[in-house]
Amino acid sequence: MKKFLSIISLLLVAMMIFAMPTFADEAEETKPFELPKGMQKYYANDVTGKTPNIDGTIADGEYGELTVRVTDPTPFVDAGGDYMENPKEYLKSEYMDIWFAYDEDNIYVAIHDAGPEKFADNDEFTSNDYPFRSNYFFCFDFTPEDLTDYFRFGGFNTATVWNPNMQYFEFGKSNRAPIKVAEWVTECVVRKVDVTTGADVGFGDLLTTNGNPNYYGGDWELFIEMKLDKKAVANALNACYFTDYDTVPNVMYFSFGTNMYRRVECKLSDSGEEKGVSDESQYYRWLGDTVIRDNNADYEDYGLYEGGKVNTLMDAIIFGDENTVIAPADPFPVREETEAPTTEPEVTEPEVTEAPVGDVTEAPAGETKAPVAEGGCGGSVSLAGIALVAALGTCTAFVAKKKED
Secondary structure: OHHHHHHHHHHHHHHHHHHOOOHHHOOOOOOOOOOOOOOOEEEOEEOOOOOOOOOOOOOOOEOEOOOEEEOOOEEEOOOOOOEOOOOOOOOOEOOEEEEEEEOOOEEEEEEEEOOEOOOOOOOOOOOOOOOOEEEEEEEEEOOOOOOOOEEEEEEOOOOOOOOOOOEEEEOOEEEEOOOOHHHOEEEEEEEEEEOOOOOEEEEEEOOOOOOOOOOOOOOEEEEEEEEEEHHHHHHHHHHHHOOOOOOOOOEEEEEEEEEEEEEEEEEEOOOOOEEEEEEEEEEEEEEOOEEOOOOOOOOHHHOOOOOOOOOEEOEEEEOOOOOOOOOOOOOOOOOOOOOOOOOOOOOOOOOOOOOOOOOOOOOOOOOOOOOOOOOOOHHHHHHHHHHHHHHHHHHHHHHHHHHHO
């Protein structure tokens, strides 16, 4: 009988042990982040130790290899993104060369606008032979899991300096940002050049002078260089979206467009100077121009819902190479304590009441349950331990009863 009872007890213990979940020691698999279907992606160059010089001149290799040359932008009715079927093709630049780079602390964007080709006309005026200016506008999105939260700003127009104000979008709705562009675009230079003579016709930055004046004197090209401080960008996100970012993720969404102007009609002033009578313009999207209207792809996971105003996908700029795993930043990161406790907290040992051997009773109402460890296995382990003790107690009780007999 003794052996029989011992075998039964051991079988009960074994069954409880094998019934415990096996995933306690297994690492929880995290599904890698995926970019929206159809999104164009580019890889930024790591320029750590070779900091670009923001001076209006893009030297060979300064930002690493050229990221992309765009020759066929998408025409739009306006900056909002309504696609245009019959655009004014002569109101676009010949091409755009665009570089993206990064280091530990900053993100760099550099653009060479090759300028427009000469407009073929037969009048006596020369100030309408070339479009005289493009306005530029940029969109940056540092929340890859949500395509409806992003920043938009523009500048280099006829104002003295770049418009200091910035828009931020939340759920696709435009809002006036509580911060200025220069608070996170920490350095920026634009330089406009006469292609024939090589002379600068405009040179400026964010705060002092305009580097993109109207130019009627001939063929021109334009250079833009900007540096974004990662921590300043994180602060901008926190100011607009009430988040708590420490830094930016290793991917951003980006779009870039122009609105080019040209004189249509001219006349001579009393002094013999040419004056414009009327102008025309045309919007083009150079990056971030993937049209998603009437696309059956499911974008709900990224915040885009049917009936929304977003008609295009921005492009993904990955800060790394083809092997980089995209990791969105945590909007509410766990921060280290600034002050450690000076003394160890006093620990009071709970009073232990011994239960009668072999007696299994229910826990009193209101008793605190054993804490559950991360991963969900703590409760199972504790219960298995209690069951093990009970089973061993049962075995002991039966053995003791046998000796008494």
